Amino acid sequence: MTQTADSANDRSPQAVLEDAFSRFAPDRIAISFSGAEDVVLIDMAAQLVDELQVFSLDTGRLHPETYTFIEQVREHYGVDIEVLMPDPEEVNEMVRKKGLFSFYRDGHQECCAIRKIQPLRKKLATLDAWITGQRRDQSVTRTEVPQWQDDQAFGTAERPLVKVNPLAGWSSAQVWQYIRNEQVPYNPLHDRGFLSIGCEPCTRAVGPHEHERAGRWWWEEATRKECGLHAENLAAETQSVRIIE
Amino acid sequence: MTITFVKKILADGTPCPKCQDVEERLHKGGHWDAIDETLIADERDPQSPGMHLAARLGVTRAPFFVVREDTDSGVEEKVYTVYFKFQKEVLQQQTKGSDEAREILRDNPDLDFL
Ligand code: SF4
Numbered sequence: 001m002t003q004t005a006d007s008a009n010d011r012s013p014q015a016v017l018e019d020a021f022s023r024f025a026p027d028r029i030a031i032s033f034s035g036a037e038d039v040v041l042i043d044m045a046a047q048l049v050d051e052l053q054v055f056s057l058d059t060g061r062l063h064p065e066t067y068t069f070i071e072q073v074r075e076h077y078g079v080d081i082e083v084l085m086p087d088p089e090e091v092n093e094m095v096r097k098k099g100l101f102s103f104y105r106d107g108h109q110e111c112c113a114i115r116k117i118q119p120l121r122k123k124l125a126t127l128d129a130w131i132t133g134q135r136r137d138q139s140v141t142r143t144e145v146p147q148w149q150d151d152q153a154f155g156t157a158e159r160p161l162v163k164v165n166p167l168a169g170w171s172s173a174q175v176w177q178y179i180r181n182e183q184v185p186y187n188p189l190h191d192r193g194f195l196s197i198g199c200e201p202c203t204r205a206v207g208p209h210e211h212e213r214a215g216r217w218w219w220e221e222a223t224r225k226e227c228g229l230h231a232e233n234l235a236a237e238t239q240s241v242r243i244i245e
Numbered sequence: 246m247t248i249t250f251v252k253k254i255l256a257d258g259t260p261c262p263k264c265q266d267v268e269e270r271l272h273k274g275g276h277w278d279a280i281d282e283t284l285i286a287d288e289r290d291p292q293s294p295g296m297h298l299a300a301r302l303g304v305t306r307a308p309f310f311v312v313r314e315d316t317d318s319g320v321e322e323k324v325y326t327v328y329f330k331f332q333k334e335v336l337q338q339q340t341k342g343s344d345e346a347r348e349i350l351r352d353n354p355d356l357d358f359l
Binding site for chain 2: 112116132138153
C-alpha cells in the first residue's frame with residue numbers, strides 16, 4: 001500500500017529496510033544503486049541481511065570515477081552488483097541517426113529512455129520490490145516521495161511492484177552525516193562539487209547555494225526538466241481537478 | 246464501443262505538448278478514425294467538457310481516453326492515461342519498447358534522476 005509523504009510518521013531507514021527484507025524473498029527484491037550517495041542503502045542493508053541483490057544502470061556514459069566506485073563498493077561489501085546495460089541495437093540506432101550528443105539538442109528523454117528506463121524496466125519485471133535512494137529534498141518533483149509505495153510506473157495490476165524509498169525523509173546533510181560517521185566509501189566526484197551524480201555529459205558540479213537538480217540537464221529549461229510540475233502547482237491552487245501533462 | 250479522447254489546453258492557453266504528440270501518433274498510425282469524440286480539458290475553465298469528464302472519473306492526467314462498452318450489466322467505462330496501454334489493449338497495435346520507455350519517463354519525470 002502506498003503511504004503518503006509524511007516526515008512525522010517516517011520510520012528510520014533501517015526499519016524500512018528490515019521490513020522490506022522480511023516481506024520479500026531475497027531474489028525478488030533489489031537495491032538500485034546509482035554509484036552516488038545511495039551507497040548508504042547498501043551499507044545499511046549489508047548489516048541486515050546476508051543475501052543482497054544490487055543493480056546499477058550502466059548507461060555507457062558514466063564518469064570513470066563512478067565505474068571505479070561501483071567496483072570499490074563491490075569489494076568493500078562483498079556484494080555482487082549486477083550492471084544493467086542498454087540494448088546495443090537501440091543505442092546504435094539512436095547514435096547512428098542522431099549522434100553521440102543528441103540530448104544537448106533534442107532533450108534528454110530519448111537517450112534516458114533507451115539507456116536507463118528500458119534496462120530498468122526489464123530488470124524490474126523480475127522483481128516484486130525495489131529499493132531506491134530517492135529523497136524528498138532532492139528535487140521539487142520528489143517532495144511527495146513516500147517511504148513505501150505501489151510502483152505505478154513499472155508495476156501493473158497483474159504484476160504489482162513495490163517501490164521502497166527508505167531515505168525519503170532524510171536530508172542530504174543526514175545522508176552525509178551517516179557516510180562520515182559510519183566511514184562509508186563514497187564517490188570522489190562528491191568532493192569536486194558534484195551533489196548529484198549521473199552520466200558524465202549530463203552532470204556538472206554545482207555552486208554552494210545551488211540545488212542538486214541544477215547539476216543535471218542544465219541546458220534544458222526548468223519547465224521542461226520538471227515536466228508537468230508548473231501545471232500541477234497552478235492547478236492545485238485554482239481548481240479541484242487537475243490534469244498532469 | 247465508443248472512444249473519447251481528452252486533450253488538454255494549458256493554463257497559458259497553449260496546447261499540451263504530450264496531447265499533441267499523442268494526436269499526431271494516432272493520425273500517423275491510421276487510428277484517428279477510431280476516435281468517436283474529442284473533448285478539450287481547458288485548465289482555465291473547470292467547466293470545460295474535458296475537465297468535467299476528468300472530475301467525474303477522477304482522472305488526474307492528460308491526455309486520456311475513455312472507452313465505453315455495452316455489457317450485460319450496463320455501460321462499462323475504462324480509462325486509459327497511458328497511451329501505449331491504450332494502443333496495445335484497445336487499438337491492438339504493437340508498440341515499440343523505446344516509445345513505451347519514453348512515455349513512462351514523461352509521466353514520471355523523476356525516473357531520469359536515478
Ligand atoms: S543522463 Fe544524458 S547520457 Fe545519460 S542516459 Fe540521460 S541523456 Fe543519455
